[in-house]
Amino acid sequence: MKNIKIKVSHKLLAIYILVTAIPILLVGAYLNYSTREIVLKNVRNEVETSVDKMEMSLHNIFDRVTNTSDLIYLNEELKTILSTDYNEIIDIYNTYNQYTIFKEMIKHYDEIENIQFFMNKNMITDSYFIHADNVIRNNDWYKEAVSKRGKISWVYMEEQWTKRNYLALTRAVYGNTNELLGVLAIYIAPDSLQSVIEGESYNTFITLDKKLIIHHENRQYIGYEPSFQSILESSKEDSFLIDTVYNEEEVTLNIHEMVPDKSLDNTIQITTIIPTEEIMQEPNKVFQQGLVIISFVLIVSVLLIGIFIRSFSSRIQQLRQTMFQVAKGNFQIKTKVKGTDEISQVFEDLETTSKSVQKIIDEVYIHKIKEETWKRKQKEIDFKMLASQINPHFLYNTLEMIRMKALINKDPEVAKIIKILSKMMRSALERTDKPVSIKEEIQLIEHYLEIQKLRFGDQIEYRLNVEESVCSYRIYPLLIQPIVENAIIHGLEQKEEPGYIIVSMIEEDRQIVIEVxxxxxxxxxxxxxxxxxxxxxxxxxxxxxxxxxxxxxxxLRLLYGEEYYIHIESIQGLGTTMTINIPKNTM
Known part of the structure; x- marks a missing residue:
């Protein structure tokens, strides 16, 4: 992939955008976000304080009603009235008129709309004492109160005579012999609930058990499930905030949950809906005005930086053209760059440098040629010295004489060994530092392995796996034999059991792979x-x-390049594999 060239002018513009324009925009966005968060936080704190007050007021209402139910529940006069057998109807009316606790409670406590007692005993019904017939007993609220055996329940139920729905406390009342006397129902006055949320700035719902709206400024909501019921039911916390959509507007729900005193199963939720979009209208307006000012400042600054970059780029381009001429070998600088800043100083330094470059270039070039020639000759001398260590001329003649004497003495095995060794010596005598046929190199390796086989007998086996197409290529001498020798000396000689060595040569796309x-x-x-x-x-x-x-x-690296080298893989106790790759060479 080619390197992407970016002009200095573009870099300066990019730096300006990254260092100035983007930070300004980010700061503006941050200030807007911070302002939004501060406004929302203040509103939420305000709502939180208001909800705490509402919760306290509700607690007062529920506590007053609960205490009233306790007084009635423990009242012995009520139990006497319901346990007595009356001979005349007038006696029942007189008893009702003499029992004034219900009237007094309703009169003194504004929180109580009405009190009714649904009698289990079949007695005459009036405003407060009502016979619980089969219809009443089949109501869910009645069954729930009886099932709880005197424990308090909060329900949303219909008042017996007005047929209006109220939030009510229900409670089963028992006689001294633990017989069911009836169910007490104390209805909370809607005005007392209205006083709790009166004056609130935001839409507020009071719900029972997360399922039913028991009060709201708009009465059409009362008695129905809240549209945000799923949010209420999914929460496991007593107090939390959640962002959602209500009536197609983004809002924040502030939800508080309270448990009325002595209530085991019922909970009351106060939900305040904070209209986020409405609250943020004023901060958004301020942000838009700030954005206009920031945009104007950025446009002016971009124009000014553009003028500077254009002038700067023109002078840089002139300097670049001059340097290009110097790079091509033209060291005669005729043009001048205007100005007294760093660019003009660089131009003067370039002029001074160009004069001295011509003077030293020849010396460097000649020195480089001499150095490379010396290295090449040194390598050739080293190679010849290495070859001479194992290939003295007189050794071949001596070996031939020994072989003839062995034949005369009828010792063919020794004669065979001498013959193989002689071939190796002859091949070595003819070697130079020039590439030889791979076929010749294979023969040298085979002679060497035959000698080792005669030396070690059945302790060593060998095999040559050479593709026929490989033999047509050439290789520099004495690259494979030292690897084979190393495998025998360091790998097989120290092995107690019989071993083997395999020499493989295969042809790939651009190279020959040799493996020992x-x-x-x-x-x-x-x-x-x-x-x-x-x-x-x-x-x-x-x-x-x-x-x-x-x-x-x-x-290998000297002859073929740095990418060609010996790759060794070895596992202790199992063996070693040495691999070299060489480029294809037919010359």
Missing amino acids: KDNGIGMSKETLQEVNQKINDVDYQSNGNRIGLHNVQQR
Whole structure:
């Protein structure tokens, strides 16, 4: 992928946008967001305080009604009235008129709309004492009160005579012998609930058990399930805020839940709907005005920075053209850059530099050529010295004489060994630092392995897996044989059981893969790391007279390039695999 070239003018504009324009916009957005959060926080705090007051007022109402129910529940006179058998109807009326507790409670407590007692006993009914017939007993509120056996329940029920619905406390009352006397119902006055939410700035609902609206300024909502019932039921907290949509507007619901005193199953929720969009109208208006001012400032600053960048870019372009001429070899600078700033100083430095470049370029070039020539000759000398260590001329003649004597003495095995060794010596004598046929290199490896086979007998087996197409290519000499020798010396000689070595050569798309594999003693991870470190160290000097892996590694990189090297894989106790890749070469 080509490097993308960006002009300095574009960079300056980008820096301005990143350092100035974007921060200004971000600060504006942050201030708007902060203002929004502050306004919402203040409104929420205000609502929270108001809801706390409403909750306290509701507690007072419920406590007053609960205390009233306690007085009636424990009243012995009521139990006497309901337990007595009357002979005349007039006696019942007189008893009702003498029992004034219900009237007094309603008179003194504004929170109480009415009190009714649904008698289990079949007596005459009046405004306060009502016989609980089968219809009444089948009502859910009646069954619930009886099932709770004297415990308080809060229900939304219909008043017996006016047929209006009220929030009411219901409670079963029992006689001294634990017989059911009836169910007490104390109705809360709607005006007392209205006084709780009166004067509130925001839409407020009072719900019972998260399921039923028991009071709201708009009476058409009372007695129905709230549209936000799912939110109420999903919450497990007593007090929380949640952002949602109500009547197609974004709002925040402030929900408080309270438990009336002595109530085991019922809860009351106060839900205030805060209209977020309505509250944010004024802050949004201020933000829009600020945005207009910021936009104007940015436009003016962009125009000014544009003028500066245009002038700056023109001078930079002139300097660049001059440097391009110098880069092409034209060191005669005739133009001048206007100004006295850093750009003009750079132009003067360029003029001074161009004069001195011409003077030293020849010296550097000639020195480089001499250095490369010296390195090449040094490598050739090293190679010839290595080859001479294992290939003295007189050794071939001596070996041939020994082979003839072995034949005369009728020792064919020794003669065979000498013959193979002689072929190796002859091949070595003919080697230069030029590439040779891979076929010749394979023959050299095979001669070497035959000698090792004669030496170790059944302890060593070998196999050459060479693709026929590989033999047509050429390779620099003495690259494979040292690897094979290393595998035998360090891998198989120290192995007690019989071992094998496999030499494979295959042709790939652009290179030849040569692999030498043995099942010798292998190496540990630490030893393998140490070997890799040594063979890759240019200054490392190996001990002994053999051409070791270090020399092969350095020759591979010298002859073929840095991307060609020995790759070693080894597992201790299982063996070692050494792989080299060389480019295809038919010359």
